């Protein structure tokens with residue numbers, strides 16, 4: 191009979207194997223706690239250890255993690271792949287972002303990054319389409335796809351919602367998008383909204399000759415969400431939208447399975463992400479939430495505006511690079527920039543994020559002095575000018591809608 195203690199989880203000579211999941215944390219040890227002691231407790235409490243020395247025998251399968259690097263306030267922990275159930279994201283997060291977030295041994299702890307081995311990635315479906323949605327759905331190669339959320343975000347009637355969608359589609363956007371808190375409320379019920387919006391979509395497609403689609407929000411109790419996805423597919427739409435953080439990763443994985451059968455793309459809104467990633471010293475970074483989203487199979491994900499918009503966000507460019515990076519052949523994810531954007535910010539945004547993007551503009555379209563259709567036209571014109579490499583004010587000279595938007599908002603970041 192032997193024992194395991196906290197000290198067993200610290201080995202600075204350990205070299206991770208190619209099947210280990212490696213996590214990077216930043217920690218602030220509690221008063222009187224050394225960095226080494228705190229680091230060993232992170233590995234222990236997030237794998238198979240606890241505070242008391244434990245008795246084990248040779249029937250025990252040791253799936254303990256190892257802190258193998260300490261650099262200032264940053265530690266690296268290696269987890270054996272066998273600790274994790276294949277394809278079970280909630281179980282992974284219960285390890286690497288579970289109890290350790292509340293340990294007294296540290297004042298703060300932040301999960302900054304994960305290096306995912308093929309041994310774990312292979313257990314996840316990943317995205318069905320990823321950035322391929324641009325060409326596969328819209329036949330677009332050289333520009334971002336453009337989306338808009340009707341504003342006010344909730345409270346519009348179904349008829350008004352669909353009409354705003356029509357105006358925006360005809361004005362030049364590709365995607366109508368529900369807001370994250372619009373689901374199936376009596377003033378705008380899900381089924382009616384879906385049917386009436388798709389009718390307007392068809393009308394706009396006929397008039398513009400362009401493919402149009404709808405990011406319809408199916409967020410709900412999981413079984414209900416599946417029924418809504420079935421309805422979306424039966425009515426011939428290409429997408430569902432889901433609030434991935436508030437729904438939870440188990441529900442996202444379940445929805446992903448259904449969307450595989452239905453051939454639906456998944457647009458992921460990240461409402462509540464800031465509860466995890468806003469504080470620089472504690473929580474779970476947006477980079478890790480983005481990694482989890484890709485493994486769970488979303489095709490599009492909000493990743494911020496590279497600091498240009500109204501919302502605080504971190505490392506948009508770095509996160510987008512990871513979402514596009516090779517991951518053992520897993521499909522990529524199309525990043526979505528959204529939040530306080532308007533036509534005047536498009537050149538700087540595309541300079542930072544490139545064209546392999548989805549860009550959402552809500553207030554920056556519906557707040558246009560001449561209304562939604564003109565606002566959408568101004569947005570499209572800003573993107574067309576940027577893709578063509580034409581300065582905005584030069585392009586605005588013979589594009590009135592853009593000129594009006596620049597006059598109203600300039601290139602300011604709203605606060």
Ligand SMILES: O=C(O)[C@@](O)(COP(=O)(O)O)[C@H](O)[C@H](O)COP(=O)(O)O
Nearest residue numbers: 339460492494501528529530551552553
């Ligand atoms: O409700 C809103 O604020 C938005 O619809 C943007 O509206 P506007 O275009 O009118 O600003 C989006 O939900 C946020 O962009 C989400 O944030 P993020 O993309 O950072 O996850």
Ligand SMILES: [Mg+2]
Nearest residue numbers: 339343369370
């Ligand atoms: Mg919103």
